[in-house]
Amino acid sequence: MTTTGNRRRTLPLLTDGPHGSRSAATCFYKCGNACDHPEPNTSGNTHISSVLQRALGRRAVLGGTGAGLGMLVLGGSLGSAAVAGTAGSGGTGTAAAGGWTPVAPNVRDNLTVPDGFRSRTVMAWGDKVYADAPAFDPHAQTPESAARQFGYNSDYVGVLPINDAQALLVNNHEYTNEELMFPAGVYSPDEIKKIAIQSHGLSVVKLQRVGGPTSGEWRAADPDNRYNRRITGTTPFDLTGPAAGDARLRTTADPSGRRVLGTFNNCSGGTTPWGTVLAGEENFNQYFGASGAKDPRYATSYARYGITGTGDRGWKDVDPRFDLTAEPHEPFRFGWIVEVDPFDPTSTPRKHTMLGRFKHEGANIQIAPNGHAVAYMGDDERGDYLYKFVSADTFDPRDTQAAKLRNLQLLTRGTLYVARLTGDDPRALDAAGSFTPADGVFDGTGEWIPLTSDTTSYVEGWSVADVLIDTRLAADKVAPTRMDRPEDVQPNPVNGRIYASLTNNSKRGSTFAVDEANPLAASYVRDAIGAPLTKESGNRNGYVIELTEAGGDHAGTRFAWTLLLVCGDPESAETWFSGFPKDQVSPISCPDNLAFDSRGNLWIATDGNVLGSNDGLFRCPVDGPSRGRVEQFLTVPLGAETCGPLVTHDDRSVWVAVQHPGEATGSTFDSPASTWPHTHDFPRPGVVVTWKA
Ligand code: FEO
Ligand code: CA
Ligand code: CA
Numbered sequence: 001m002t003t004t005g006n007r008r009r010t011l012p013l014l015t016d017g018p019h020g021s022r023s024a025a026t027c028f029y030k031c032g033n034a035c036d037h038p039e040p041n042t043s044g045n046t047h048i049s050s051v052l053q054r055a056l057g058r059r060a061v062l063g064g065t066g067a068g069l070g071m072l073v074l075g076g077s078l079g080s081a082a083v084a085g086t087a088g089s090g091g092t093g094t095a096a097a098g099g100w101t102p103v104a105p106n107v108r109d110n111l112t113v114p115d116g117f118r119s120r121t122v123m124a125w126g127d128k129v130y131a132d133a134p135a136f137d138p139h140a141q142t143p144e145s146a147a148r149q150f151g152y153n154s155d156y157v158g159v160l161p162i163n164d165a166q167a168l169l170v171n172n173h174e175y176t177n178e179e180l181m182f183p184a185g186v187y188s189p190d191e192i193k194k195i196a197i198q199s200h201g202l203s204v205v206k207l208q209r210v211g212g213p214t215s216g217e218w219r220a221a222d223p224d225n226r227y228n229r230r231i232t233g234t235t236p237f238d239l240t241g242p243a244a245g246d247a248r249l250r251t252t253a254d255p256s257g258r259r260v261l262g263t264f265n266n267c268s269g270g271t272t273p274w275g276t277v278l279a280g281e282e283n284f285n286q287y288f289g290a291s292g293a294k295d296p297r298y299a300t301s302y303a304r305y306g307i308t309g310t311g312d313r314g315w316k317d318v319d320p321r322f323d324l325t326a327e328p329h330e331p332f333r334f335g336w337i338v339e340v341d342p343f344d345p346t347s348t349p350r351k352h353t354m355l356g357r358f359k360h361e362g363a364n365i366q367i368a369p370n371g372h373a374v375a376y377m378g379d380d381e382r383g384d385y386l387y388k389f390v391s392a393d394t395f396d397p398r399d400t401q402a403a404k405l406r407n408l409q410l411l412t413r414g415t416l417y418v419a420r421l422t423g424d425d426p427r428a429l430d431a432a433g434s435f436t437p438a439d440g441v442f443d444g445t446g447e448w449i450p451l452t453s454d455t456t457s458y459v460e461g462w463s464v465a466d467v468l469i470d471t472r473l474a475a476d477k478v479a480p481t482r483m484d485r486p487e488d489v490q491p492n493p494v495n496g497r498i499y500a501s502l503t504n505n506s507k508r509g510s511t512f513a514v515d516e517a518n519p520l521a522a523s524y525v526r527d528a529i530g531a532p533l534t535k536e537s538g539n540r541n542g543y544v545i546e547l548t549e550a551g552g553d554h555a556g557t558r559f560a561w562t563l564l565l566v567c568g569d570p571e572s573a574e575t576w577f578s579g580f581p582k583d584q585v586s587p588i589s590c591p592d593n594l595a596f597d598s599r600g601n602l603w604i605a606t607d608g609n610v611l612g613s614n615d616g617l618f619r620c621p622v623d624g625p626s627r628g629r630v631e632q633f634l635t636v637p638l639g640a641e642t643c644g645p646l647v648t649h650d651d652r653s654v655w656v657a658v659q660h661p662g663e664a665t666g667s668t669f670d671s672p673a674s675t676w677p678h679t680h681d682f683p684r685p686g687v688v689v690t691w692k693a
Pocket of ligand 3: 592
């Protein structure tokens with residue numbers, strides 16, 4: 001029970017879903033009940049800124065992904081003592097080494113941060129984005145009001161400086177939880193769908209630093225229509241790259257095949273060295289229904305992408321382009337990486353076909369030593385692949401308009417690759433059916449297999465456009481490694497290595513054979529904090545993998561890999577923290593979005609904790625004696641996942657998005673499982689900054 005004002009409520013259970021710990025609500029809203037459908041990958045393949053900152057004028061990334069041009073230089077207020085390379089003598093429960101005491105697992109309906117830190121919800125669902133937006137009123141929502149207010153279910157967080165005191169927040173709005181957004185009996189089903197379409201997309205919001213230049217505290221500035229912007233499910237986008245204009249991308253409304261209305265299911269993303277933001281269109285399949293037969297020409301493609309035409313959100317009832325029977329090509333216009341220039345609010349955002357079409361988690365850019373821009377990407381589905389793109393042209397670091405125009409074309413020409421990972425040990429299975437490496441380490445080598453350039457396809461019998469539109473099917477032909485839901489793939493700006501989170505896969509060891517990179521056929525979970533560990537089949541807690549490009553060449557085709565973390569409760573034998581003492585780490589489950597601080601420490605957000613706790617954000621050094629020391633920095637409220645972590649370049653601010661607070665079976669607007677951020681008696685997803693008090 002929880003008390004909200006003087007009302008007492010029964011909290012719906014958070015662990016009553018059909019798919020592990022995920023609630024039925026999560027399964028429906030987040031990924032369209034993907035677990036209930038056959039794995040789309042039926043191939044036989046192996047399973048498995050201060051930087052640009054001043055250089056780009058004020059358009060430097062504040063931290064996170066755009067690096068590659070230099071080291072992020074966080075001062076240390078968030079824990080410079082806990083940097084990579086320092087002695088790892090600290091244990092959990094003390095303030096040793098990190099300057100903060102790790103947050104313990106909990107099920108509070110709050111954002112919990114270490115002692116000595118403060119947090120603010122900077123923007124939440126319904127807040128004004130435009131100065132003339134209507135005030136938030138959940139009983140008087142319209143599509144027009146939603147298009148001018150902050151959207152739902154915040155995910156990726158980008159913070160791009162304007163000057164020392166001001167910055168732009170760019171935030172994805174991945175999806176909607178209609179049962180938590182709308183009071184019962186107020187809206188018609190069609191009204192709800194139209195509002196939901198406008199509650200997707202992205203927001204750009206001007207920020208104001210509170211205090212002097214050394215302060216880590218930020219708030220939203222008064223809405224400033226010179227910068228602030230909503231991009232929604234109906235905003236026009238231009239398609240770029242070799243597949244733009246292809247017959248499969250043409251529809252009744254767009255015979256050119258080059259202009260798409262809207263973006264949705266924007267999950268994670270990345271901030272580029274040229275001052276734009278990338279976002280991944282992830283579970284786009286769930287938005288399409290079918291009023292009748294589906295075009296048989298696309299049966300194989302639809303199946304590989306999980307486009308079933310059933311169990312959808314019913315958007316076809318308010319816009320026929322979401323009806324596969326009427327518009328069989330509309331789904332080919334989603335599943336791309338989109339690029340938004342937040343400094344040019346009149347610019348038309350773009351979808352880059354050159355980066356392939358799949359369930360894009362996000363894209364993160366590293367500038368290779370030879371100047372080419374490399375985008376690292378994951379396809380978030382059980383058994384799908386890691387990808388990278390290498391630009392044909394080189395990054396221009398100058399702070400000129402000409403350089404910017406040139407850099408804005410970098411993602412339109414180049415080569416798309418998919419990863420194959422090979423272990424260095426012979427296959428050997430333990431009693432549980434898990435892979436046991438003879439050398440005691442999950443590691444090996446890998447290669448980036450070219451799929452297509454902008455002019456030449458490397459998949460026999462497939463055109464360039466074929467590869468880019470049906471990327472999953474094309475990749476199936478070249479034997480890449482089937483991974484356990486690749487999410488963020490993030491270059492470390494300090495050591496140059498690449499880190500990817502592999503969230504989980506309950507069917508590893510059954511549908512998907514184990515291998516050295518995907519080793520677990522069984523793992524341990526808890527129903528609640530303090531409850532006994534119980535064994536379940538598959539990889540339930542996920543991994544973080546580290547890739548080292550051969551010769552440090554991000555544009556090359558060979559790499560080495562090792563599992564940095566086999567996540568879970570450190571009491572479980574199967575977990576691995578790169579050899580760091582397990583009695584000194586925090587339990588961690590289901591790694592998802594990643595970030596780096598100025599010292600190159602990895603920050604890991606989680607989604608779907610199966611150890612009884614709310615999700616959280618963790619710091620993990622990756623070099624030196626502290627490598628593998630996972631410590632929890634914060635937890636998010638009940639029912640929420642942690643998204644969009646960002647540590648600013650001065651190390652003074654940690655940003656996260658709190659996505660779907662209160663998402664639980666039986667949880668509704670009128671009887672929610674969470675009321676975070678406690679401004680109302682229902683939950684409001686949003687973006688939070690944390691700083692040292
Ligand atoms: Fe939207 Fe891959 O999580
Ligand atoms: Ca090995
Ligand atoms: Ca995610």
